[in-house]
Amino acid sequence: MLLAALIGAAGAVGAAPAAEPNTQVPAGSRHYAASGFPDRIVASPAQDAGSGFAVAWRTAPLAQPPLLELAVAGDSPDMGQVQQLRASSQALQTENGDSQHHRVLIDGLQADTLYAYRVQGQGSWSAWQHFRTAAAAGEPLTVLYFGDTQNKNLSHVSRVIRQGWQSAPDARLTLFAGDLVSGGDGEDDNEWGEWFAAGGWLLPGMAVAPAAGNHEYFEEFEDTPQERRVLGKHWPVTFALPSNGAAATASTTYWFDYQGLRVVVLDGTSALDLGTAKAQASWLEKVLEDSAQAWNIVVVHQPLYPLRAERDSSVLASEIRPVLQRHKVDLVLQGHDHTYGRRADDGASLPQYISSVAGPKQYRLSPQARATMKPTAEDTQLFQVLRLDDKGLRYEARTATGRLYDAFQISRDAQGGKRFSEVTEGRIPQRDCPRPVSPKGRDDRCWE
Known part of the structure; x- marks a missing residue:
């Protein structure tokens, strides 16, 4: 009886799943309106x-x-x-x-x-x-990293954030790689409301450091010769981030030191679409040059090595990548392409360039990404756990149910030298999209 009821509620067995709305807010509702309560x-x-x-x-x-x-x-x-x-x-x-x-x-x-x-x-x-507050440099630190949340935050992203916290209850710092919300369609504030609802107690109780993605921007004068990218109204007021960014991107770039780790956040959208790549690269050079931390991580929304076909981030590659290489950055954490992939520069082990996705919007990997990255994944919501001290950094990518998908270790000797090694034990097998089209019938996506 229960099985029959479930089948009746969901439709016939084998029927194509229906696409969910982007928020759970009914039309006309002002559920997320501000009140006198903070x-x-x-x-x-x-x-x-x-x-x-x-x-x-x-x-x-x-x-x-x-x-x-x-x-x-x-x-x-x-x-x-x-x-x-x-x-x-x-x-x-x-x-x-x-x-x-x-x-x-x-x-x-x-x-x-x-x-x-x-x-x-x-x-x-x-x-x-x-x-x-952060402890002294060298004390053990656990960090959570989430790729794009973006869509259906309350419905689908909340479970990933909860699982991340359950898997790493000692985490003190959380990094978001941009596109926190989708934006547009007159629902910006509802989407931000659901992002905060999904984050729950994590957001006020942990150090939260987000990057701005392209969906934190909107197109002004769209489809006219004056079309341009403009930062959305929510971003500058939603977070209280360090005011030490590049002059050209003062509200979307910043850096901070946390317990032996320097984190530098870039604005890939401004670099690619607003011509600030050189200015950000010059600022990044100085920030990394001045770093005395054992570990250096850069967060930027758009991948320097794209995972999806028809993506062009060559400006980031030409302006930003040489700075990362010169200063031997450890990790470059990215989002944007709604798949998972990891690689290093040819002939090097560091930096490790990682792109991930926490939300339900899932694209398909390009043949180039499959050929140059390992591991890769489609149709998979993920979070990442970083555990580091002055002797080593362990990276784990885990699925929405907590299963280990990817892992590696960077060991650091007394002289500051670093050795990279893969960790393969316990990983689940490769995940690829099992369906020919998304619920809306798109063959360039696995899920909406």
């Missing part, structure tokens, strides 16, 4: 993550900027001495009405210390959140 709370690292962090959040428009309260976390509900910090605020108007976004940079903190904070709304406060 929401969309997200923490991000300061430039020196051992001495500070930043918090951004949202409310309906307030008469004056709200407060953030901070205390050293303890075991009593009495928070003891509480510091109050006034936010800076910026208005935003969306399909869900007027909202106000707030941010506070907290500095002068003690390293490796658990703090409690909460943020204010209109006559209300958020829950108390815990956030631990």
